[in-house]
Amino acid sequence: MRTVEWNDGRVKMIDQRALPWELTFQEYDTYQAVADAITTMVVRGAPAIGAAAAFGMALAAQQSSASSVSALQAELVEAVETLNAARPTAVNLMWATTKLHAVATDPQYDTIEAIQTAMLDIAQTIADEDVETNMLMGGHGSQLIKDGDTVLHHCNTGALATVDYGTALGVIRAAHEDGKKFHVLLNETRPRMQGGRLSAWELDRLGISYDVIPDSAAGYYMRNGEINICFVGADRVAANGDTANKIGTYTMAVLAKEHWLPFYVVAPTSTIDLNTITGADIEIEQRSPDEVRKPYDQALIPDHFPVRNPAFDITPAAYITGIVTQHGLIRAPYMDNIRKIMEGYAHTITNQSDS
Numbered sequence: 001m002r003t004v005e006w007n008d009g010r011v012k013m014i015d016q017r018a019l020p021w022e023l024t025f026q027e028y029d030t031y032q033a034v035a036d037a038i039t040t041m042v043v044r045g046a047p048a049i050g051a052a053a054a055f056g057m058a059l060a061a062q063q064s065s066a067s068s069v070s071a072l073q074a075e076l077v078e079a080v081e082t083l084n085a086a087r088p089t090a091v092n093l094m095w096a097t098t099k100l101h102a103v104a105t106d107p108q109y110d111t112i113e114a115i116q117t118a119m120l121d122i123a124q125t126i127a128d129e130d131v132e133t134n135m136l137m138g139g140h141g142s143q144l145i146k147d148g149d150t151v152l153h154h155c156n157t158g159a160l161a162t163v164d165y166g167t168a169l170g171v172i173r174a175a176h177e178d179g180k181k182f183h184v185l186l187n188e189t190r191p192r193m194q195g196g197r198l199s200a201w202e203l204d205r206l207g208i209s210y211d212v213i214p215d216s217a218a219g220y221y222m223r224n225g226e227i228n229i230c231f232v233g234a235d236r237v238a239a240n241g242d243t244a245n246k247i248g249t250y251t252m253a254v255l256a257k258e259h260w261l262p263f264y265v266v267a268p269t270s271t272i273d274l275n276t277i278t279g280a281d282i283e284i285e286q287r288s289p290d291e292v293r294k295p296y297d298q299a300l301i302p303d304h305f306p307v308r309n310p311a312f313d314i315t316p317a318a319y320i321t322g323i324v325t326q327h328g329l330i331r332a333p334y335m336d337n338i339r340k341i342m343e344g345y346a347h348t349i350t351n352q353s354d355s
Helices: 031-039 046-063 069-084 091-104 112-142 168-177 194-206 215-223 249-258 334-342
Strands: 004-007 010-014 025-028 150-153 183-187 210-213 229-232 236-238 243-246 263-266 312-315 322-325 328-330
Touching (some): 004 112, 025 031, 069 091, 112 322, 194 210, 215 249, 322 334
Antiparallel strands (some): 004 010
């Protein structure tokens, strides 16, 4: 069961807004509808958003009524802009639309039919490779978890955040499949509760021991010695190792450093953006105040109370013990070692202790 896939000329997605109460699917037949599904978080998680955007681009080509290659190319520019605007922080989205748009402008595809076929093939490849990449990351990250550990996790980074298997939660899944015995504490991840709703739903189905905790309780458990290691995902990793992830990640990282706990980011290389030098250059998505005032239409505070709702925060590289990629574990100095990985050096860099 994939989070997002191509289904008979439509883009099919698990509607994550309905979980954990109901497993339902939505199908979309225009790229504008795919963009709206990304914005409204029918689909979420950087890799899943990237795959959805890729299929959205393929859909734009398939549904086009253009009578010439140049007219199709012009339409696809509009599709890129619409999809990119859906959620600006996740670099996988822009990575996918750029990759698909490059197909449309490649001279080797000189007919509309050739462009349509090639774009759908590339979108499907992106989806398939995401699953393979996640399983590789799971294998690398599993080695960091020991029997008896209690693992802290933030947001949702499992199969639902990807095409399948997961990034940081994929590491936890891989450790479980390796036969390790451990426990997971899931931050509920306010205001949309991706940890309490989605990560718990996934671990429950996998038979992995877990408890949901309030986001504000993480420090309590750290100080009590009840947490051994932390794993999070990422929506963008800057060239210097600064990381954008779900709001609250920075708080977790600061607490982990204060308590001498290893703090790992798990992200494929498609999430690394060498054009973004530091986290200060990352645009932070500001979402609707109603997600805080009345999450899932459950009123908590009056409508006239002013609210701020940033979707992400930036964790400086100094707080990150290592970044798990499909090529292995990257450690500081991140500026040098990230570039080596991105240039094709698929090896594990281990020049620091885990703490």
